[in-house]
Structures are given as structure tokens and as C-alpha cells.
Amino acid sequence: MAYPTFTVTVTREDNLWVAVVTDGLEPGVVGAADFERFAEIDPEMREIISDLTGLGEGEFHVAWHYDIGGEEGSRLVDEYRQAEEVAAEMAEWRDTARGNLITALRGKLSERAIADLLGISHQRVNQIKNSPVGDVDLVQVQGRLESSLNVVRLLAEDAPPAAPPRTRRKASRRVRA
Structure with a gap:
């Protein structure tokens, strides 16, 4: 059985995380919420989607998109x-x-x-x-x-090349004879 996928776009506005279901809901149905903490988004949006669709929380997938400062950060x-x-x-x-x-x-x-x-x-x-x-x-x-x-x-x-790691100077020890 194929589960439906709902696309949720997350942005940061006015010191809140804003999550909006941008794809997958019936026309005219809006699923959106504001969150103070990022960790609240996933479980709460799954509950919102479940309430709006009547599907159990394990009966659908969520594709997350993060728009951070106008750039795709997913x-x-x-x-x-x-x-x-x-x-x-x-x-x-x-x-x-x-x-x-x-x-x-x-x-x-x-x-x-x-x-x-x-x-x-x-x-x-x-x-x-x-x-x-x-x-x-x-x-x-x-x-x-x-x-x-x-x-x-x-x-x-797909990631850009990382900066080279900083090298640490090796400490020397004096040994007395």
C-alpha cells in the first residue's frame, strides 16, 4: 500500500518557526502552524496533517523543505x-x-x-x-x-568542499638525563 506524501515548508518569521503544508492536502484545506521551538514542528505537523486528513500518523509520509533566509536549506x-x-x-x-x-x-x-x-x-x-x-x-x-x-x-x-581541518601543534617534552 502506497502512503500519501505531504510536503511541509518551514521558514523562520518574526522569531517563530512557520510550517505550512504546501502539497498533498485537498484544495481549500490549509494546514499551518507557528512554533517557538524547532523540535515541536515534526510531531505537531504530523498531528495537524492527521487531523485534517483522517489518516493515522503512521499512514503518510512528510517531505520537509526548509527555506532559511530565502535559501533552500533542506x-x-x-x-x-x-x-x-x-x-x-x-x-x-x-x-x-x-x-x-x-x-x-x-x-x-x-x-x-x-x-x-x-x-x-x-x-x-x-x-x-x-x-x-x-x-x-x-x-x-x-x-x-x-x-x-x-x-x-x-x-x-552534493556538499561544497569543506575547509581543511586546523592542525594542532604537537607539544614537546623535555626529558632530563
């Missing part, structure tokens, strides 16, 4: 959102791996040595040690990450 906003998803999944994986490592090293190394190994404070090691560690399905995480990275690669193909 690709950049989509790229950022995708990067946030990848970062969140990576952080979850890191946190679980770190917790598992701390659990495995408990009693074998001091908290200070574990902290040094992980590059965090010994107080943070103690906090992590005393919190529950969740299991992460690495196959599922890997699949989601690969999918997200493929989207990021596609978006990056």
Missing part, C-alpha cells in the same frame, strides 16, 4: 539530522562498551587506573560502575549505522 538540515542520529547511536555504543569494560576491570585495576585508561575522571568511573549497563545488539547498531552513513555519503556528494 539538504543541510537533513544532513545535520542524519549526523545527529549517527552520533546518538555511536554514543550509545560507546557508553555500553565503556560500562562493560569498567565492569570487566572491576577488582583488577583501581578506579584511577581505569579512569586513566578511559580518559575520564575516577569519579565518573565510580558513577558508571554503580549504574546498570545495558546490552546493545551490535549487529542492529551496525546495520543502522551503515544505513545512516550511506545517507550521509549521498548528501556529502
